[in-house]
Amino acid sequence: MTDLLLRDVRLLDGTGAPPAPGTDVLVSDGLVAAVGPTGTVVRPADPDPGALRVVDAAGRTLLPGFLDCHVHVSSLPGADALATVLAPESLLTLRAVPHLSATLDAGVTTARDLAGADSGFREAVEQGLVRGPRLQVAIRILSVTGGHGDWRTVDGVALDTGPGAGAVADSPAEFVRAVREVIRQGADWVKVAATGGTGSPRSTPESGGLSEAELRAVVEEAARHGGVGVAAHAQGAAGIAAAVRAGVRSIEHGYLVDDATIDLMGERGTWLVPTLATLTRPVAAGAPPWVEAKRRALREQAGERLHAALTAGIPVALGTDAGVVAHGSNLAELALLVEHGLSPAAALVAGTSGAARMLGVDDQVGTVAPGRRADLVLTDVDPLTSIAALADPRRVRLVVQDGRVVKDTLADAERTPARA
Numbered sequence: 001m002t003d004l005l006l007r008d009v010r011l012l013d014g015t016g017a018p019p020a021p022g023t024d025v026l027v028s029d030g031l032v033a034a035v036g037p038t039g040t041v042v043r044p045a046d047p048d049p050g051a052l053r054v055v056d057a058a059g060r061t062l063l064p065g066f067l068d069c070h071v072h073v074s075s076l077p078g079a080d081a082l083a084t085v086l087a088p089e090s091l092l093t094l095r096a097v098p099h100l101s102a103t104l105d106a107g108v109t110t111a112r113d114l115a116g117a118d119s120g121f122r123e124a125v126e127q128g129l130v131r132g133p134r135l136q137v138a139i140r141i142l143s144v145t146g147g148h149g150d151w152r153t154v155d156g157v158a159l160d161t162g163p164g165a166g167a168v169a170d171s172p173a174e175f176v177r178a179v180r181e182v183i184r185q186g187a188d189w190v191k192v193a194a195t196g197g198t199g200s201p202r203s204t205p206e207s208g209g210l211s212e213a214e215l216r217a218v219v220e221e222a223a224r225h226g227g228v229g230v231a232a233h234a235q236g237a238a239g240i241a242a243a244v245r246a247g248v249r250s251i252e253h254g255y256l257v258d259d260a261t262i263d264l265m266g267e268r269g270t271w272l273v274p275t276l277a278t279l280t281r282p283v284a285a286g287a288p289p290w291v292e293a294k295r296r297a298l299r300e301q302a303g304e305r306l307h308a309a310l311t312a313g314i315p316v317a318l319g320t321d322a323g324v325v326a327h328g329s330n331l332a333e334l335a336l337l338v339e340h341g342l343s344p345a346a347a348l349v350a351g352t353s354g355a356a357r358m359l360g361v362d363d364q365v366g367t368v369a370p371g372r373r374a375d376l377v378l379t380d381v382d383p384l385t386s387i388a389a390l391a392d393p394r395r396v397r398l399v400v401q402d403g404r405v406v407k408d409t410l411a412d413a414e415r416t417p418a419r420a
């Protein structure tokens with residue numbers, strides 16, 4: 001593997017520390033080998049040094065590769081439901097290849113898939129069969145009868161039996177079995193529908209979730225399997241509160257969270273993944289009228305509630321629900337986090353070291369420091385002053401994953417240095 005010296009970058013290291021201009025970062029054997037003032041970083045003496053690529057990055061900002069903690073890589077935004085049901089599984093899997101690729105090109109080097117991708121997706125990326133973010137997967141969503149993961153017709157016909165189909169259960173004992181089943185299939189996370197949502201036909205943000213006793217059974221059983229975390233799709237206040245009390249690790253969406261639960265999340269260190277990209281997206285043309293009505297009602301209150309949560313200082317991790325929204329503009333979420341109350345520096349932490357902490361991989365990724373995996377993003381944008389510009393993947397000029405350059409649009413720029 002070619003070593004890489006990124007020379008004279010402005011480093012935002014993912015910890016929230018102020019930018020360090022005039023920094024060199026040396027990458028060797030897949031890891032960040034050294035970080036220091038420009039001109040001081042040298043390769044260790046080696047009798048047989050391999051190739052070294054030097055990138056003159058003056059004027060550009062280097063960040064850790066980002067982590068998107070809520071994606072559905074196998075979902076196609078706006079896909080026709082009937083066509084999806086009728087499609088062979090192989091088509092749905094292969095259709096996800098460009099989604100993975102676009103996510104990586106956006107600057108996301110790690111992602112958590114919260115239903116749809118099975119463990120084969122994770123392994124295909126690990127083995128280098130496809131380019132994409134390294135994945136943690138939940139595989140499917142655990143749901144009560146009539147809940148957010150119950151997509152049977154009114155007459156009880158199962159429309160989807162593929163990897164992403166919801167697992168329906170209806171008592172603590174049944175949920176224990178469902179947890180064991182999804183972990184048997186290779187899940188890194190257990191996802192539950194603690195409430196319904198706007199995208200399901202018969203549940204609402206305030207109804208259709210697991211009872212608190214069922215949530216506790218899920219959390220307890222997942223913890224017994226080497227500390228597997230639980231991610232709760234939770235939109236209404238009561239369901240969010242029950243999920244937090246039951247001990248889930250992350251609240252997904254959290255749209256109508258109340259003040260008491262915000263306090264409790266702060267005390268317990270429960271993560272919020274607010275998926276603002278999805279909340280604020282326009283309703284698709286041709287969507288059923290119940291979708292638009294549910295979404296409009298929710299959106300009015302959710303903006304205010306999420307602002308309260310984001311300014312309360314609880315742990316926040318970046319997640320987009322890409323798959324519901326387009327793949328490949330994941331970093332648009334950063335500006336939305338800022339619009340809803342985080343500082344740009346805090347939004348960057350939510351997308352890097354914070355997200356890595358939630359995913360339990362902060363000893364490997366999420367910061368730029370010696371010994372970390374070399375997951376890096378080099379951009380023309382100053383994220384502290386122009387964070388919205390990061391939504392455009394073209395502004396992400398270089399992506400490094402595990403020390404390999406996986407996206408490179410610098411060739412032209414190297415002929416015309418940015419310093420000019």
Ligand SMILES: [Zn+2]
Nearest residue numbers: 070072114321
């Ligand atoms: Zn989702």
